[in-house]
Amino acid sequence: MxxxxxxxxxxxxxxxxxxxxxxxxxxxxxxxxxxxxxxxxxxxxxxxxxxxxxxxxxxxxxxxxxxxxxxxxxxxxxxxxxxxxxxxxxxxxxxxxxxxxxxxxxxxxxxxxxxxxxxxxxxxxxxxxxxxxxxxxxxxxxxxxxxxxxxxxxxxxxxxxxxxxxxxxxxxxxxxxxxxxxxxxxxxxxxxxxxxxxxxxVNRSQETIRGAKKITNSILDGMDESKYENEQIILNSYSAPDIQEGIAAFIEKRTPNFNRSKVGQ
Missing domain, CATH: 3.90.226.10 (2-enoyl-CoA Hydratase; Chain A, domain 1)
Structure with a gap:
């Protein structure tokens, strides 16, 4: 080494x-x-x-x-x-x-x-x-x-x-x-x-985590130039698999099993 x-x-x-x-x-x-x-x-x-x-x-x-x-x-x-x-x-x-x-x-x-x-x-x-x-x-x-x-x-x-x-x-x-x-x-x-x-x-929604990191960093950088991009990150999350699994798990009173392989695809 x-x-x-x-x-x-x-x-x-x-x-x-x-x-x-x-x-x-x-x-x-x-x-x-x-x-x-x-x-x-x-x-x-x-x-x-x-x-x-x-x-x-x-x-x-x-x-x-x-x-x-x-x-x-x-x-x-x-x-x-x-x-x-x-x-x-x-x-x-x-x-x-x-x-x-x-x-x-x-x-x-x-x-x-x-x-x-x-x-x-x-x-x-x-x-x-x-x-x-x-x-x-x-x-x-x-x-x-x-x-x-x-x-x-x-x-x-x-x-x-x-x-x-x-x-x-x-x-x-x-x-x-x-x-x-x-x-x-x-x-x-x-x-x-x-x-x-x-x-x-690892067991949380990667869609949420990565979106939160990007938006937090853009806020620290002043945000103006990335405002539209941040809005798209939020809107895209509503059609991503994680939110469907998260809501279903909440209703069914179980731990969500987020499909990580689909994040970012």
Whole structure:
């Protein structure tokens, strides 16, 4: 297994993307940033996958950020830096625009580029071991616009400024209090609870979930340009198989059995 790689496993309609660079606490290399859109395209087209979880290869770290040692090679001038930043932005956009739910399962450090990955996800679940920080102020970089927007949307403008101005680290308790993460679990519970939640989403209407994700994202983006598209998403749901099954199950007092294979067809 390549030491700086992303490893994908699939089971029970859930895909897991493992960040694997343990020698550097799962720091993200340029090749790893490039790989994220490729992997997500494969998972987008996989009708058997309904939920994606991103996590570290073990419990020691989610990701300590971008591999700073690469900066001396990949960010030696403005042209190279723009190329590097473009791949980082593409990775975040690929996660955000992925039609299916993406959950960041965080254990240990979630710093810098690790925070960028987590913020692009739909939900962030942390162990009590989670340590957070966005640290460009410590090396003289300016955080990118898409990344800053996600941070502001998640924690609000003044807290985003605090995090960016100071570059300080904060623990899982504070991360939860300011809305950076959605749930905090004990070390012994984080894996089971995250996958149990993913299994819950697998059994919900994928028509509803994907429509809700798209509409929520368009609201955050201002919505105007996608207003008609959002109306169509809602109208289309009334003729999709899920609503018929959902209503029938309600009347018959049983658990709905949504036919996932027809979603998006």
């Amino acid at each position: 390549k030491k700086d790689s992303l490893v994908v496993t699939k089971s029970n309609n859930i895909a897991t993307i493992y960040i694997n660079n343990l020698e550097k606490k799962n720091a993200m290399t340029l090749n790893m940033w490039k790989k994220i859109p490729v992997l997500l395209l494969d998972l987008e087209n996989d009708q058997d996958i309904n939920v994606v979880i991103i996590r570290g290869i073990d419990a020691s770290a989610f990701s300590s950020g971008a591999d700073i040692e690469e900066f001396a090679i990949e960010r030696t001038n403005a042209v190279n830096a723009l190329n590097y930043d473009t791949h980082v932005t593409n990775a975040g956009d690929a996660i955000e625009n992925f039609s299916k739910p993406v959950i960041a399962m965080i254990e240990g450090p979630c710093i810098g580029g690790g925070g960028e990955l987590a913020l692009a996800c739909d939900l962030r679940f942390s162990s009590v071991t989670g340590v957070f920080g966005i640290t460009p102020a410590k090396i003289g970089l300016v955080y990118g616009v898409p990344q800053t927007k996600r941070l502001v949307h998640t924690v609000g403008p003044s807290r985003a400024k605090d995090i960016l101005f100071s570059g300080r680290f904060f623990d899982a308790k504070e991360a939860y209090q300011i809305g950076f993460v959605d749930r905090v679990y004990k070390e012994t519970e984080i894996v089971e609870e995250t996958y149990n939640y993913a299994k819950l989403l």
